[in-house]
Amino acid sequence: MAIESEVLVIGGGLAGITSALAAADAGADTRLVSYKQSTLRNASGLVDVLGYTPGGDGPVVDPFDAIPSLPDAHPYRTVGVDTVRDAMAFFDTHAPRYQGHHTDANALVPTHGGTVKPTARYPASAAAGLASDDRDTLLVGFETLPDFNADHAAAHLESAGVPFDVHGVTVPFPGDLRAGAKVTRYAGLLDANPRVSVD
Template identity: 70%
Template sequence: MAIESDVLVIGGGLAGLTSALAAAQADIDVRLVTYKQSTLQQASGLVDVLGYRPNGDGPISNPFEAIPSLPVEHPYQTVGVDAVRTALSLFDEVTDYAGSHTDANALIPTHGGTIKPTARYPQSACAGIASDNRPMLLVGFDSITDFDAPLAADHLTSTGVPFDVRGVTIQFPGDLSADAKVTRYAKLLDTNGDVTVSETGGGGHRPARDALADRVKIYLDDETRVGFPAVLGDANAATVRATLGTSLGADVFEVPMGPPSLPGLRLEDQLFDALSDAGGFIESGNPVIDYTDDGSGTVEKVIVERNGAEIPMRAEQYILATGGLVGKGVESNREGVYEPIFGCHVAHDADRYEWFDEAVFGEHSFARFGVDTDTTLRPVDESGNIEFENLRAAGAVLGGYDYAAEKSASGVSIATGYTAGMNAATTVAQTNNVS
């Protein structure tokens, strides 16, 4: 017997979570099925709407003003500017992110010393915003080699930021191993557990936050804000920053890092909590491996593999949010490019050499591979015909845009996820009213 719901979302990333949340808040029975842990742990935690134009021009000051000039095949053109705004309002409602006070992009320093335009950003990054002219001290840990604070400071200075910035590298207090995971740093600061420190003359113990602040104080000059790698706690991150800030007499912020990303994991927790609060059901760790249809373009059910057993799941509406080439929502072989669950059409040149540009940073067509849709995000075939009446696609599985070059991944996921979820919920409601 099949497990039933009104809307079944396949994929637990930003697009899947947003679509499930939008449908659940519309009082629709929603089930989200995701195979692997969300890709949010691989993300910086910043939410970009549009940082650069497809031709590379930028950074863009106001992404909402730039959206209408995007190519017609871009997902933003499919859903429209108003849907982008409404979707972000839903995001703002269920998270504690900053940036909703303005349409303009914020400029946030990254761990490489670059400046990234972004529309929404964690509270932990607020004090590091590049439009602030206060002097900044960046603090790196010698055991976290991904963040070279002095080098990042030099790079920031070379970009012409309107503030003085220095970088120092210190040893993180305690006896964490050189290859400790970022979650170990976060947990130690979360609990404020005692660590062994050498400053007391060979083996004293101090709370971790106090010991860290003491090691930074000696490097402070006139800086009124201090940036650390994004490892400052998890469950108690705000408290960790506040405690360090009080000890240092400066505003403390986190510099977004590469994977694994604690800001990304914190965002994932907020979205999963919001979906649960809205009544959505979440099942993780089990892949969708197949589907059946009624022969006339309607998905009847999908098959989920659970501990070696094939479990049928049935819904009135389905949302495909499995990611792009990176997330395995789009795959390729010597025969071509394809969407692996439903076999949705993915436009691509038959000549594999045409998938790439000769220039390393050229316009690679593979970056825009994905499912094409109609105006309601239903996948269409090569002739533009709807492939499945009750299936919609959202997020990186969509084609027509290069999210890495545009810095638009999160925005597209949120906007198309919201639109897919609301379209699915509206269709279910209309069907139920008719019946």
């Protein structure tokens, strides 16, 4: 009688989730245990390979091309380019709503603070806002959401030299939320009613 493998993964962060998925793909009976909610819910949602070198050079255009030039002790040099590619292919299989796998080049994604971040994978919802897109951009913030200042972010993007005109505007949130509510509350309401008007 065959003995089924059992795997218990402790931690719901990126490493824990990836380990659990890999074990399940290999046929193991897998359980993941996480304390409270993972901090991933508050992360940017961007998945980097190599945006800048350890010396601060960058942004790196092709992270895979840059790996052989990294210091010998760097983890990517240790595992090698092919292993990094395999890891990203694994991610692409399990995260079909992400984009970026069509090219080895990093995408330049504006952040909520108004900087431009080189990243290898980004949510499909961010595709229209890439810094390489030359269409004009309007950043919209909500009065009761102090975590994001649209005018501030727009000014930072302009100073970063993006190839488009960018402006910021702050509007009332179309729902009953008190000031300082968690950003996930806003996202949940917009997901439930994405056509709500912010006029």
